[in-house]
Amino acid sequence: MRKKPKSIPVNQFGDEYNSGISIEKIALDNLPHFEGDEQSERHDRHTFHLLETGTITIEIDFQTYEIKSSSVIYMHPNQVHRIRTFDNVTVSTWAINNENLNPDYLKLLEDIVPTKPLVLDNETFSLISEAVSLCLKFAERNNDKLYHAILKDSCNALVALVASQYLEYAKSTDKLSRFDTITKDFRELLERRYTTFKRPTAYAQALNISTPYLNECVKTTTGHSVSYHIQQRIILEAKRLLYHSNKSVKEIATELGYDDYPYFSRLFTKVAGMTALAFRNKNFD
Incomplete structure (x- = not known):
């Protein structure tokens, strides 16, 4: 059994120039003794991976x-992931924090989470x-006067290219009904307030x-009630903490906004x- 950390690890991306943006291309050979359990983590920014x-x-x-x-895949900073296996992989990865991400793209990404890998x-x-190759060249030109602006704009262009592919598999945002719009607003609010808003009325x-x-x-719109979505979001976070940290169930209940530990325990079981x-x-068997 692997040793669990006190809280879910957050991978702080290498960021030599403190720009909030990073991009790299790496090659990974298959490792016969690789243990994916040791790689469980969140990222400190939005990440995109192009598997070449x-x-x-x-x-x-x-x-x-x-x-x-x-293929390409997008991962939100909230999501916890671990690599299980890899074989002769070449992958380009770019990552960008909220401050540098185009606000329209940020809103779009919040709407499409969780995503699945897309075959291109x-x-x-x-x-x-x-x-990506062009953006990698920009990243090397750190002495340019407008280095950060160039890096930011080129990385946002990459984000837009990937986001546009996800939109191909989703309903166009300019055709949303009133019900769709309200459901979208509810999901955005749920992501921000699930630890404090526990009832549909809130x-x-x-x-x-x-x-x-x-x-x-x-x-x-979804086939499920508001209460269902609230409970599912809370329990997802509880599962993340149970699996990826050594916090007690009582500590997790408190972190998720439940002072009534027995109630939280019953909710999880349900x-x-x-x-x-x-x-x-x-x-962990």
Whole structure:
């Protein structure tokens, strides 16, 4: 059994010039003794990975994906991931924090999380690969007077290229119905306030609509009630902490805004189908 840290590790990207932006291309050969459990972490910024060659297996929030070239994947800073296996991988990775990310792109990325890997057609892969190569050259020109501006703009262009691919698989934002828009606003608010807002009424009040109407919108759009989404988001974070840290269940309950520990325990069991300790033990057998 691996030793768990007190809290979920956050990978601080190498950032020699303190720009909040990083980009690199790396090659990884298959390692027969590689232990993916040791790589569980969050990132300190939004990350994008263009798999150019090889195959990699990665677990993101308890979902396992086998990614083959040529593919791209986006990961939000909240998401916890670990590499399980990789074989003769060449990957280009760029990362950018909220301060440097175009606000429109940030809003779009918040809307599409969680995402899955996307397989790219040859033309799109070539376009993004060429853009990455150009951005890597910009990153080397740290003596340019407008170095940060050039790096920021080129990295945002890469973000836009990838985001546009995800939009191909989603409903166009300019065709959203009223129900879709309210559901989207609810999900954004949920991500910010799930540790403090525990009831549908709190979200309805913040969105200046009635609770029944909010429920109608969310259930029509997603097939599930507002309460369902609140509980699922809380339990996802609880699972992350149970799996990736050594915090006690009581500490996790407090961190997620529950002073009533027995209530939190019952909620976890109801949503996850097992007790919190059973979940922790099951994943470390």
